[in-house]
Amino acid sequence: MRITITGKNLDLTDGIKAAVEEKLSRLEKYFTKDTIANVTLSVEKERKKVEVTIPMKGNILRAEQVSDDMYVTIDLVEEILERQLVKYKNKMVTQYQSGESLKQEFIEQDTDDDEVKIIRTKRFGIKPMFPEDACVQMELLGHDFFVFRNADTDEVNVVYKRKGHTYGLIEPQC
Numbered sequence: 735m736r737i738t739i740t741g742k743n744l745d746l747t748d749g750i751k752a753a754v755e756e757k758l759s760r761l762e763k764y765f766t767k768d769t770i771a772n773v774t775l776s777v778e779k780e781r782k783k784v785e786v787t788i789p790m791k792g793n794i795l796r797a798e799q800v801s802d803d804m805y806v807t808i809d810l811v812e813e814i815l816e817r818q819l820v821k822y823k824n825k826m827v828t829q830y831q832s833g834e835s836l837k838q839e840f841i842e843q844d845t846d847d848d849e850v851k852i853i854r855t856k857r858f859g860i861k862p863m864f865p866e867d868a869c870v871q872m873e874l875l876g877h878d879f880f881v882f883r884n885a886d887t888d889e890v891n892v893v894y895k896r897k898g899h900t901y902g903l904i905e906p907q908c
Contacts (some may be wrong), residue, residue, distance in 0.1 A: 736763045742776035750775065753805055758786070764819050772797040775804065784811045795822065818889050860890065868893045 741749055742817050754773055760773075765788075776786040782804040788795040801807045861883040863871070872880035872893055877901040879894040884905070892904040 735762045735767065735769045735771055736757075737771045737773060739773045739775065742774065744775060744777045750804060752815050753808050754784075758815075759859065761815060761819070782807050782810055786811050786815060788815070792890060793822065795819065862888065865891065865893055865903050 735758070737755055739746060739754055754775070758771055758773070769788065769790070771786045771787070772789075774787075776785075778782045780802070781800050782802065782890050783798070783800045783803070784807045785798045786796065795815060795818055797818065799807045799810040801810065813906065818834075849875045860881065860883045862883045864885050865882075868880050868882040871882070872895070879892055881890060882890070884891045889904070889906055890907070892908075894902045896902050
């Protein structure tokens with residue numbers, strides 16, 4: 735696996751480069767030698783951000799993490815990528831897709847630990863309300879999203895929290 739490291743608003747020291755290469759080299763057991771990993775390290779308002787993009791045939795494996803410590807962020811991104819790889823492999827094996835970027839030993843390895851399992855079902859009545867009211871209700875419940883019936887359109891919508899204390903609205907498209 736080839737690793738390309740770029741930096742935004744920070745000097746790439748040998749220590750940081752070595753940490754990235756060390757962590758991502760743990761993923762080499764999953765990929766062929768010609769796979770390219772693009773790593774972007776950046777600093778925004780004292781927050782350290784690491785983005786890793788690994789293009790594969792038909793898919794892109796991507797992880798992004800932010801924290802106060804660059805080395806902790808690198809560790810977190812590596813863990814996320816490893817979990818995504820196991821999920822991707824399970825999906826690929828289920829759908830009999832080609833895994834040209836992955837090593838054959840990894841594809842043939844048996845893993846069922848990341849299978850999707852619904853462990854709890856909640857039922858609740860949905861009353862019509864406006865999106866602004868749904869945002870207030872979401873805040874009162876302390877959730878990151880809220881499902882409601884839109885009083886204007888009479889369709890099921892979802893409001894969700896975004897970064898920067900803003901909200902988003904998901905409406906069905908017919």
